[in-house]
Amino acid sequence: MGAVTAIERAVPGVGMLRTYRPAWLGKDVTAGLVLTALLVPQGMAYAELAGLPPITGLYTTVLCLLGYAAFGPSKVLVLGPDSSLGPMIAATVIPLVTANGDPGKAVAYASMLALMVGAITIAAGAFRLGFIADLLSKPTQVGYMNGLALTIVIGQLPKLFGFSVDGDGLIEEATEFVRGVADGRTVPAALAIGVGSLAVILLLNRFLPRIPGVLVAVVLAIAAVAVFDLAARGVKLVGTLPEGFPPLTIPTVPLTDLGLLFAGALGIALVSLTDTISTASAFAGRRGEDVNGNREMIGIGAANIAAGLFQGFPVSTSGSRTAVAEQNGARSQVTGLVGAGAVTLMLVFFPGLLRNLPQPTLAAIVIAASISLADLPALRRLWRQRKSDFALAMAAFLGVALLGVLPGIAIAVALSVLNVFSRVWRPYRTMLGKVEDLKGYHDIRRYPAADALPGLVLYRFDGPLIFANANTFRDDLRRFAEATPPPRWIVVTAEPITDVDTTAADMLVELDLWLNARGINLVFAEMKDPVKTKIERYELTDTIDPNHFFPTIGSAVRAYRDITGLDWPDRDLPD
Template structure:
C-alpha cells in the first residue's frame, strides 16, 4: 500500500524534471510560434550539422543523428526555454584532434564514429558529475583574454583546415604550419578545381552579404539551395566537385560505443577539454539569452541538461555537442517560446531521413566548407585582441600566447595552455600584488596612494603601507622584503602601519614570516602595526600565537585610529610630500585646505600594470 503523501512526493519529483515542468506550464498560444520556429531552425540545423560532422572528421550523416538526439535530450532535461544545442564549430577541431590520431590513416569510419560516441559519453559523465558537485565556476578558469586568443587560434585553424575542401583538393599535414605549406604548394601546382573554388568562394561571399544586409534571411539555407541547384544544372560532379551523396535512410540505431581499453585515456584527456569549452559556451549563452527573455540562469541544471544531451547523442552514433549562440538566435528571431522548437526541428530531420534521404545528394562539399568557414569567422575576435593591446599589455600577451598554443601545438594543447595561463595569471597577481605607501591628501578623506598623489602628507616616524592581497606562502617573502625596505629608510620609521583591509587571509607560512619579521624589526626599534584587519584574519593570527611577538595593542580598527594613537604618543605632525617640479608650495601644507579638488578632476589610477 502506498504511504499517504507518496503520490504527492512522486509528482513533485516528476515536476522537478525540466521537460515535464515545461509541458505542464505550456501555453496554447505558443504552439504556432514554436512550430514555425522549428521549421525555420531546421533549415540551419541540417547543413550545419553535416558540415560540423565533417569538420570533426566524421561522416556527415552523424551530424544529423547528433542533432536529433541532443535536441530531444535537452528538451527533457534542459532548463532553458529556447537554448538550442547541436554540433558546434568550436568543438569540431577538438573532436578531430582527439579521435583521428586513434584511427589509422584511411581507417574504418565506423571506428571513428565509435570513438567520437565514447568521447560524448565521457563529456556527458563529466558534465553531469560537475552539475551534481556544483562546479559551474570551473568555466571561470579561462579568462577572457586567453579565451579570445584561443578562439582566434581556433578560427585560423578551422579556416586553413577547410581551404583544401573549399578549393577541391586534399592536403596531408599534422599541424597548422604543415597545412599552410601544403595549401600553398597545391595552389602553386595548379591543383585547384575551378568549379569547386567557384562554389566555395561564392558561397562564403553570399552568406556574408546576406548576413550583413539581410540578417532575417536564412543565409546558409539560401546558399545551400543555390549550390544544390548549381550542382544539378552544371553537372558539377563531372567537373571534379565532391558531392555529399545519398544519406543513409532511417532513424539512427541505438548503439553502445565499442572502443579499445587503450583508447580510453586519450579520449578522457580530450573529453576534459571539450567539457570545459562546452561548459563555458553553455554558461555564457544561457546567461545572454536568459537576460533577454527574463529567465533565471540555473548553471548546474544547464550542465546536467547538456550532459544528458551528449549522452543521448552518444547512444545513437553521435558526438559531443554544445549550445549554439547562432542557432539559438535564429530560433529566438523566429518566435520560439519553448523547447518544442527543438523537438519540431528534430522531428523534421527524422522525416527527411525516412522520406527523402537523397534530398542533399547534390550538395557540393565546397558549400559545406563555406558553412564552416563563415562559422569560424564568427569565432574570431580580432577587435577584442586589439583592445587588449591598448588597455593592458600583459593580458594582450596572454591572448597571444593562447593563440600561439592553438596555432602551433593544436586545439587540445591550446585549451590546456589557455587554462594554465589563466590560472598562472591569477597566481602572478597574488604573488606580486600591487603595494604602496599611503598618505593624507588635502581635501580628501582617508589615506591615499602616494603614487597617485605625490604631495600626500606624511607623519615623521610613521609609514602607512598597503599590500593588496592575502598573505600566503607565495607572496609572504615579497611582503617581508617590501617592509624591510621601508624600515631601512633614512630616517628610520618607528611604526609601519599595515593597512590590512585587502588581506583576506594569512596562512601558516606567512604567519611564520610575520613572526620573524616582527622580531627583526623590534630589534631595530621599528614596530609593525595592523589596521582594518578583518575579524576572521585576526582570529587566525591569534590562533597562530603571533601576538607573542606582535604587541596586542598594535591592532587598530581603522588606519585613522592607528595614526591618532601614534600622534598622541609622539606628538608628530603632518608634513607635505615632495613638491612636484614647478608646483607652488602652499603656506601651510600641514593644515587641510578649505577647498576640494577642482570639479571634474579625478585621481590617476593606482595600478598601472
C-alpha cells in the first residue's frame, strides 16, 4: 500500500484513474468532445502566432494534455498552446532563425524551448519555489497583458486583411499595416471572411457563451470557402495537414544559441507559472478545493517536456478552455485524455478535415483571444484606487508595446520587485498620540488633534528594519532629537517591525550612543519575541539598556510618567 501511495504522489494521474467513478465517464467524454472543437483551431492559430507551422499546435495540444493528465494535480485544468506565450516564443525563436528560414529549424528551437521551460518549472516545483510566481504583481500583470493584447492584435491585422508585412515591433508593424492598406493590398474576400469569423466568435461568446463560438466560426468559414470559392478570390487556406503523428524527437540546436533560448525560457516559465497558479486557484476555489502550487509546477513542467519531445512548443494553462470543460461537466483529467484522443484520430485518419480553413479565420481566433487578455476596467480601477499602481501597469504596458514581449516581461518583473523594494525602503512612519474618547495611541496624521506628553515621542515604523531603510529610521530619530525642546524619551512602538538585520543593528548601536550623548533615551515597546531574540543575539543590549524594552506602549508611557511626574490629565491610560 505504501508503494501505491508513493506512485500516486509522484504520478497523480495513477491515483485519478484508480479512484475514477464510472458515473463520471459520460460527462468527461461529452466535455472532451466539446473541448476538441476549441483545441484544434486554437492550437493551429496559436502555433502560427508563435511563428511555427499550424500542425505543431496540434502535436503540442495532444502531448501537453497527456503530460498534465499524468502529473498534474488539478481535476479540470486544461493546458495547451496559449495566446500569451505565442509572441514570447516567436520573440525568442525567430531571431535565431534566418529570414525565410527552414520551418524545421524553427520547430527544433521551439521544442528545445519547451524542454527548457519544462526543466525550469519542474525544478521550481521540486525545490518548492512557488513564490516565484509572485514576481509579477497584479498591476504589472494587468499592464503586461494589455500590452500583449495590443501587440497580438496589431500583428494579426495584416493576416485578417489578406496580406503580410515585414515589420519588427509594434510601431513598425502598425506602420507597415497602414501602408499596406493604403497601397491597396487588402484582399476583400479575406477581410470579409476574417471580420465575419471575428464577429461570430465575439457575438456568441457575449450572448450565447455555452455555444462554442470558435467551432461555429470554423464551420461557417469552411462552408463559405466551398460555396463562394474563396481560394480563387485570393484567400489563403490552411491546406492538408501532414498525416500521422511525429515520432519521439530529441531537438538539437547549436550550443551557441542555448543561452538566448534559456533567457527566453525563464520569461516564458514565469508567465506560464503565474497564469497556471492563478487559474488553478480560481477554479479550485469554485470547487471548494485547495491548490498545491508546487505540484502544479511539476504538472506544467511535465506537459512542456512531453510537448518538446514530439515537435511541440511551450504551453500554459488556458482559462477559456478550462471554463469550457467545466461548463460541460468535466469531472477529471479524462476530459483532457478524450480531447487528446480525438485530435490524434483526426491527425491519423482525417488530416484533410481542415484543409479549407481560411487563414484569416485563424487570425480572427487569435484576435478574439487577445481581446480577452485585455482588461481596461482593471486599468480604470487602478487609476481610481492607487495612482502608483496605475503607473506600474502603464510602464509594463509600454514596455511590452514599445520594446517587445521579452523585454516587456523583464520590465514587468523588475517593476514588481522595485515596487516591493520601494515599500520596504520608504515604509510608512508616523508619531502616535492620545485622542479624546478613544482608547489607545493613534496616528497623529489621522488625528491631528492628538495630544503628546512633553518630552515623549511615540514613533511607529511600519516595516522590517533592514539595510535599505536603516538610514531613514536613523534620520527620523535624529530629527526628533534635534527639535526644540528636545525629547527625553523616544519610544519606538516596534510591533510592526518584523525583522532587524545586522546593518540595522549596527545603526541602532551608533544611534543609541548618539542619543545618549544628548541625554535622550532610546526605548522600545511591543517588540516581537523573534525580533527581540535577534537583538539579543546581536548583543545590542550591551549598549541599549535592557530596561528600555517594554511589553506594551502603555507600560512604557507609565514608566516615563513615573520618572517625570507628567501625565495626560483626565485620560485613561491603557496597557
